[in-house]
Amino acid sequence: MDLLANLALGFGVAFSLENLAYCFAGVALGTLIGVLPGVGPLVTIAMLFPITFHLPAVPAIIMLAGIFYGAQYGGSTTSILVNLPGETASAVTCIDGYQMARRGRAGPALATAALASFFAGCVGTLLIALAGPTLGEWALNFGAAEYTSLMLMALVASAVMTQGDSAKGLAMVVLGLLVGVVGVDVNSGMSRYSFGIPELVDGIGFTVVAVGLFAVAEIVVNLESREPREVYTGKVTGLMPTAQDIRDAAWPTVRGTAMGACFGVLPGTGPALSSFATYMLEKKLARDPSRFGSGAIEGVAAPEAANNAAAQTAFIPMLTLGIPASATMAVMLAALTLQGIAAGPQVMLEKPDLFWGLIASMWIGNCLLVVLNLPLVGIWVRLLTVPYRWLFPSIILFCCIGNYSVSNNPFDVYLCAIIGVLGYVLVKLECEPAPLLLGYVLGPLLEENLRRALLIARGDPTVFFTRPLSLVFMIATLLILVIMVAPAARRNRQPK
């Protein structure tokens, strides 16, 4: 079977000593930084992204993927022990996970989270291996028109489905597209929005935008809030869940995995929505829903499985179509692009070692997570007590060094400060930065495909509605808009 041969190739790549070392380094670094309170996966990736910049393509992407799930997992540790989610995806885990910790059951909560994540990770990886090639083959038939409408769908979905309101989300996408315009126009060679500054002719660097929007803005937001944190300082004892725990957690894990796997593929929804949705589902299915919120193990297992499954399947559209479904996947896409690889259906054919090596390394990474997390939990617990006033100056320093090292130019560092200020203002105005990042990453691709599609169609814009696949994407885009915007509009019309 093809799949087996491909997986064998993948494991061959991933098990090389070098790649194994990068995978391990990624997972370890990701967990280490992700577990620090107030540092979410996006900040972690944005900060560590420049390190991978100097590596060859395969180890670079393997390491980044490792950082990603390491950080994601580190986030659940903080949720359980500190009641402080690194990102929205693990916010649900706080509810019951932290309660379990307060009742002295931090150990089983952590173990359940790790094992549920591991299970979901395995299933997710398998799904990528199964669905990837099929989807990729299908996508090979896509023309410029299909790509344009697909990107439009992804952008609209990401804007509308993130928390906050849709109008601002859409505006942020447009703003991101405009940021992506900066630099030389590939078709005409004209430089746009560069104000005669030579550094801007190449466009605004990805690290600059990601670090500015997420790391800098988030740090300032954290500094201004005054709520004291209650840190769980007790010892974590009795790691292993009881037989009853395992019985309670088994089905929720499976259901969470299924739900997360579906949500992960959808643009804009990703891990966050899937963990909320599964938590709600488990609460509905539970014989005694009142236990939820006071330390129900299902409330840890299901959302953790869901967000990990979603985190894995989110790779599917990114790897096979070149369309990132979330801000983190946008980082991955940017990493591939910087390595000179155009993500899309061709990657699988032209770079099978990269594609299958990454998939195999995901599975290895998930194993490493369990190995790294359960026995070493004592170290992570101690890291949680590091005060934020030591952390944030260090994060700023690393971001500066990282930014500088990408281009060896102080201009990028200045630009990062400017984008950080803009990012902070936008966050205060409750405009989600994630759609902006997606717009920025997809902008040049969207413009390119839009131009090509209309050139082929001789300027006839109906081309997006006459080609069947493109029509499907357009209808889906409209549906997303109608479903998400209509209730909000109705609510607005009613007098308050």
Next chain:
Amino acid sequence: MKPDLRNNRDFIAGLLFIVLGALAAFLARNYPFGSTMRMGPGYFPTVLGVILLLFGVYVLARGLRSGDKVKGEWGWKPLALIAASIVLFGVLLDRAGMVPAAVVTLVVAAAAGRDFRFKEVLLLAVVMTTFSVVVFSYGLKLPYPLLGSY
């Protein structure tokens, strides 16, 4: 009752989008627009600028109606200090070298926190600067002078 616009969340957001959208469309006026069939470099940014402006108008109007306020205080002081620490890093790395740049960045950034303890910050600066020199200069071999300019 006169509505307070200065802290009206959506009013400010809308205004920001309008300004940025208008600016984008205005700056793109010099780029050849082309036609729908053969788009010039000005087509895409102009259209985007106008769309952003329209979203801005909508958000602004909604802000006027709902009057929702910005949550919490604006943290201008930490924002300014963090931004300054980043800019200083860029300025100093070229002219004074990695060690002074790292120390200044750490101290200025730390000043953005609520709880600035001088001795602790000095210790942090020493530890983190050593750490970055070891990792970035010796480990990753980034070619920056530790002290002094290029």
